[in-house]
Amino acid sequence: MSGMTDGRQQATDFLAVVLENVELRQQLAEVQDQCIELAVDAGGLHAEIQSLRAQLLDAERACNRWRSLAEQRLAG
Template structure:
């Protein structure tokens, strides 16, 4: 019985360690994705500002305020 408990505890500890490694890897990917999303958001805003300026130049009007 004692050997069964020890084996079960070892199996649980091993699985726990593996799951912690998987969690850490998933968190790393999530952080990289969040950083990439932030960069893309900033780039989209810059492109939209360029577009608005170009439209204003073409139409001879001031750029409309975005909501």
């Protein structure tokens, strides 16, 4: 009888390991999906930052032109 009990215990332990493996694989798949979503979001944010930097540069140039024009009018 002990041999059957040992066999059942081994089968139970094996099944527990298999189930844990399945759960861990599911968690890994979910985390991988989240990583992909984060990478896509990061790419979008990077593009937006680049656009905002370009807009800021344009605004700074316009401000400098206006400042220069105002200084010229005040000077002369």
